[in-house]
Each structure stands twice: as C-alpha cells, then as structure tokens.
Amino acid sequence: MNLELALRMTEAAVKQAYREGATISVAVVDEGGNLVSFQRMEGAAISGPVLAPGKAYTAVALRLATSELAGLAVPGGELAGLPGGRYVCLGGGVPLWSGDGARERVVGGVGVSGGTIDQDVACAEAAESVWHTR
Amino acid sequence: MNLELALRMTEAAVKQAYREGATISVAVVDEGGNLVSFQRMEGAAISGPVLAPGKAYTAVALRLATSELAGLAVPGGELAGLPGGRYVCLGGGVPLWSGDGARERVVGGVGVSGGTIDQDVACAEAAESVWHTR
Amino acid sequence: MNLELALRMTEAAVKQAYREGATISVAVVDEGGNLVSFQRMEGAAISGPVLAPGKAYTAVALRLATSELAGLAVPGGELAGLPGGRYVCLGGGVPLWSGDGARERVVGGVGVSGGTIDQDVACAEAAESVWHTR
Amino acid sequence: MNLELALRMTEAAVKQAYREGATISVAVVDEGGNLVSFQRMEGAAISGPVLAPGKAYTAVALRLATSELAGLAVPGGELAGLPGGRYVCLGGGVPLWSGDGARERVVGGVGVSGGTIDQDVACAEAAESVWHTR
Numbered sequence: 001m002n003l004e005l006a007l008r009m010t011e012a013a014v015k016q017a018y019r020e021g022a023t024i025s026v027a028v029v030d031e032g033g034n035l036v037s038f039q040r041m042e043g044a045a046i047s048g049p050v051l052a053p054g055k056a057y058t059a060v061a062l063r064l065a066t067s068e069l070a071g072l073a074v075p076g077g078e079l080a081g082l083p084g085g086r087y088v089c090l091g092g093g094v095p096l097w098s099g100d101g102a103r104e105r106v107v108g109g110v111g112v113s114g115g116t117i118d119q120d121v122a123c124a125e126a127a128e129s130v131w132h133t134r
Numbered sequence: 135m136n137l138e139l140a141l142r143m144t145e146a147a148v149k150q151a152y153r154e155g156a157t158i159s160v161a162v163v164d165e166g167g168n169l170v171s172f173q174r175m176e177g178a179a180i181s182g183p184v185l186a187p188g189k190a191y192t193a194v195a196l197r198l199a200t201s202e203l204a205g206l207a208v209p210g211g212e213l214a215g216l217p218g219g220r221y222v223c224l225g226g227g228v229p230l231w232s233g234d235g236a237r238e239r240v241v242g243g244v245g246v247s248g249g250t251i252d253q254d255v256a257c258a259e260a261a262e263s264v265w266h267t268r
Numbered sequence: 269m270n271l272e273l274a275l276r277m278t279e280a281a282v283k284q285a286y287r288e289g290a291t292i293s294v295a296v297v298d299e300g301g302n303l304v305s306f307q308r309m310e311g312a313a314i315s316g317p318v319l320a321p322g323k324a325y326t327a328v329a330l331r332l333a334t335s336e337l338a339g340l341a342v343p344g345g346e347l348a349g350l351p352g353g354r355y356v357c358l359g360g361g362v363p364l365w366s367g368d369g370a371r372e373r374v375v376g377g378v379g380v381s382g383g384t385i386d387q388d389v390a391c392a393e394a395a396e397s398v399w400h401t402r
Numbered sequence: 403m404n405l406e407l408a409l410r411m412t413e414a415a416v417k418q419a420y421r422e423g424a425t426i427s428v429a430v431v432d433e434g435g436n437l438v439s440f441q442r443m444e445g446a447a448i449s450g451p452v453l454a455p456g457k458a459y460t461a462v463a464l465r466l467a468t469s470e471l472a473g474l475a476v477p478g479g480e481l482a483g484l485p486g487g488r489y490v491c492l493g494g495g496v497p498l499w500s501g502d503g504a505r506e507r508v509v510g511g512v513g514v515s516g517g518t519i520d521q522d523v524a525c526a527e528a529a530e531s532v533w534h535t536r
Binding site: 002003004007032034035036037038039040041042046048049 | 404405406409434436437438439440441442443444448450451
C-alpha cells in the first residue's frame with residue numbers, strides 16, 4: 001500500500017458515494033493495520049473517523065470483508081468473542097490481497113462508513129476495484 | 135447547541151422523569167459529540183455518567199434515535215457489529231436536527247439513562263420537544 | 269453530594285468565570301468519583317468534558333486539591349507513577365470534605381477547566397465556598 | 403473546516419516535508435476534534451496515525467500550538483499533569499482560528515508527525531498558511 005494508490009482508491013469510493021447520494025468517510029490502512037489515508041466528506045457523520053478505520057483494520061486483521069462477518073460475529077457464531085476496541089464488524093470493510101497461490105497475502109484494507117451498510121459496501125468495492133486494476 | 139438551551143432541555147427531561155417516577159441522568163452533546171451539560175438526579179444509578187453521554191454521542195454519530203437501533207444492533211442485524219467504547223445502543227438517545235432539506239444536519243444530541251428504556255425514551259423526547267420549539 | 273447543591277456550586281464557578289473573563293467547564297462528582305453535574309459555557313474549549321471531570325475525580329481519588337499535585341506528580345515525586353486515564357493533575361480540582369475529626373471524609377469534588385490554571389483554581393474555589401456555607 | 407480545504411492544507415504540509423527531506427503524516431480535525439483528513443507519506447513511521455491526529459486534537463482542545471506546550475507540560479510546568487490518551491504535547495500541532503475579536507474561536511486544527519519536531523512544526527505552519535489565505 002502507498003499513499004498515491006490509497007488516494008486513488010479513496011477517490012473511487014467518494015465518486016461512488018456521489019452516485020449513491022451518500023456522504024461517507026473512507027479509510028485505507030496498510031498491511032500492519034495502520035492508517036495510510038482518511039477522508040471525511042463534507043457533512044459526513046462524526047462516527048466516520050472511528051468506524052471507517054475500524055472496518056479497514058478489521059478487514060485486514062481477519063482477512064475477510066466485514067460484510068461477511070454478519071453471520072460469524074453473532075452469539076454462538078465463530079467470531080462471537082471478538083474484543084471491542086478496534087474491531088468494527090459492519091459491512092464496508094474490504095481486505096486487499098496481493099500475490100498468487102501460496103504467496104497470496106493481505107497487504108491492506110479499505111473501510112467506508114457514513115451511508116447505509118449497502119452504500120458503504122458499494123463504495124468500498126469501488127475502491128477495491130481500483131486496487132484490482134492497479 | 136449552547137448551554138442555556140441544553141439546560142432547558144435537561145429540565146424538561148427531569149420533569150418528565152418525575153411524572154414517570156423515574157430517577158435519571160441527562161446528557162446533552164454538541165455536533166462534535168462533545169458534552170455540553172450533564173445532570174444526574176438524586177438517587178440515580180452510577181451508570182448514568184457513562185450511559186447517558188454514550189446514548190447522546192451515539193445518536194449524533196449515527197444520526198438515529200438509539201431506540202431505532204434495537205432492531206439493527208441485534209445479532210444478525212445491520213448494526214450488530216458496532217464497537218464498544220462510546221457507542222451505547224439502548225433507547226433514550228435522540229439526535230437533534232437543524233436546517234431544512236439538503237442543508238439539514240445533526241447539531242447535537244440528548245441522552246437519558248436511569249429508568250426503564252421506555253421511561254428513558256419518554257424523557258429524551260421531552261427534551262427533544264424543547265429543541266423543536268426553541 | 270446532590271444535584272441541587274452541585275448546581276449551586278456550578279453557578280458560583282460560572283459567576284467567577286465571568287469575573288475572570290474566562291470560559292470554563294465545571295464538573296461535580298460524588299464520593300464515588302461519579303459525575304453528578306457538568307456544564308460547559310458557550311465558547312469553552314472541547315477539552316472541558318475530559319479535563320473538568322478528570323480534575324474532580326482526581327481530587328476525590330487523592331483527597332488533595334489538584335493544584336497541590338504540581339510538586340508531587342513530577343519525576344521522582346511521590347505521585348510520579350500515577351496512571352493515565354482518569355487522573356488529571358492540573359490545578360482546578362478541589363475535594364469536598366464533610367464531618368469532623370476522625371469522621372471527616374471526602375464526599376465529592378469539583379473540577380474546573382477552560383481558563384488559565386489560576387482562573388480554573390479561582391473558579392473551583394468559588395464553588396468550594398458554596399460547599400462550606402451549605 | 404471542510405475536506406477540500408483540509409486537503410489543500412495537507413498538500414502544503416507534504417510539499418514542505420519534501421523541502422525538509424522529511425517523511426510525515428498530516429492530520430486535520432474539525433472544531434469538535436474529529437478527524438477530517440489524514441495522509442501518511444510513503445515510508446513515514448507508523449506512529450503518525452496516532453501522533454498527528456493527537457497533535458491536531460490537542461491544539462484544538464487547548465487552543466494552543468503544541469510547540470508552546472513544551473515549556474508548560476514539563477515536570478513542574480503548568481500543564482505537566484495533562485492526561486494521556488488523546489493528548490500529544492509535542493510540537494507540530496496548530497489550532498486554526500476564525501472570526502474576529504470576541505467572536506474569534508478555534509474551528510479546527512492540523513497536526514504533523516514523522517520528522518524532527520522542528521520539521522513537524524515547519525510542515526504544520528505551511529498548512530496553517532493555507533488556512534490564513536483561504
């Protein structure tokens with residue numbers, strides 16, 4: 001992950017937000033889960049600075065899109081015991097993979113917050129598509 | 135949000151608490167989620183200083199009455215994965231809106247804790263009605 | 269401590285702030301260190317919601333005016349190892365004592381933040397004087 | 403504060419970092435202390451995501467450039483007892499003022515971390531100069 005690519009991903013997410021009529025925050029983290037970039041659109045909720053980096057971190061930490069966690073982080077589910085703090089198990093976080101086969105690994109993540117969960121997911125996937133065509 | 139209005143809202147919530155036979159804490163936060171005023175009635179539980187500001191913060195951060203979160207923050211619900219910390223997904227938090235149409239935005243929130251959820255909601259709504267007639 | 273008395277103490281602190289030309293936040297906590305009331309004056313800094321309750325808590329927890337901590341919480345001092353979190357070792361916090369002789373105990377505290385340290389101390393002492401004449 | 407202005411301020415800080423030969427992180431927060439934008443340059447330390455927002459928050463919360471805290475937050479100094487958590491008392495945080503005279507208030511802050519303190523201060527001031535000519 002690097003800043004230039006993070007900003008291009010962020011731009012794609014924000015463009016998708018305009019299409020969706022949503023106001024969002026977008027976070028990109030590196031393979032260490034540490035923030036590379038963050039942008040909160042004019043008028044986006046103050047929850048964004050916590051939830052968007054949290055979704056990106058969670059996606060990297062668990063190597064799963066956070067939208068897939070809905071069925072896992074419930075009581076009795078496989079991830080029911082996740083600690084609070086940095087984990088945010090809401091759709092809108094996507095891990096970013098690099099390499100092939102056995103060398104494939106997560107090298108970053110994007111998190112979006114501020115719209116409905118569906119809008120957040122769509123915006124995160126718009127960012128992810130920039131990643132795939134980098 | 136300003137202190138004078140926050141105190142009038144708080145007074146309305148406390149009056150409603152007397153009607154309900156409840157002993158409550160009332161918090162008012164500004165658009166940044168930062169506390170403007172807090173009052174804990176004689177005899178109200180020590181959870182109030184955490185839960186009432188938490189509900190007010192949550193209402194501002196998510197732009198929803200926290201009573202609406204009941205159906206969303208349950209296991210499997212859309213907001214089931216909210217992090218701990220400042221988020222309190224119990225009824226009794228209300229966002230305060232200002233402006234019209236596209237310029238409408240959340241400029242503060244009120245949170246009530248100490249009674250039953252129904253009582254907390256009623257007290258928060260009493261505060262909110264002061265906001266609407268400000 | 270009770271709400272009615274806390275509000276009278278707060279009023280005295282705010283009046284002193286007007287005299288000082290300061291904009292402050294005032295917190296009052298009970299003997300358990302739990303918040304009873306909080307008010308942030310129009311225009312007072314957003315640090316108030318953290319620092320004022322922190323000073324009040326610290327005054328109760330250590331049974332000392334926080335202005336007396338300056339010489340104790342320094343490296344090599346008696347209180348150098350205080351944990352972070354709720355402790356705020358800045359002048360402006362005052363413990364409130366009740367009872368006589370062996371039965372004397374701390375039953376609450378007041379904390380003020382937003383002015384200079386001298387202003388905060390003066391405002392906290394104005395609140396304390398209400399306590400002494402209760 | 404808005405995102406467009408925050409990004410222009412960030413760009414100015416990063417340009418200054420290139421001049422200084424430093425690799426930095428830049429954070430911009432609004433009047434509530436909530437993050438608006440963050441960028442970490444390629445190769446900048448992982449402390450940036452904590453320290454840069456922390457400096458920006460501290461500048462807003464205390465209404466002082468964090469470089470001015472050096473003399474106050476030392477042992478025995480007036481602000482020696484500041485709590486940990488969000489407060490970062492290292493040079494590189496600057497409050498952003500708006501309005502005149504009695505209506506002047508802090509409406510945001512910028513924080514820079516990653517270089518020497520002198521470099522961080524220079525980069526934060528480059529961002530601040532964009533604010534002054536906005």
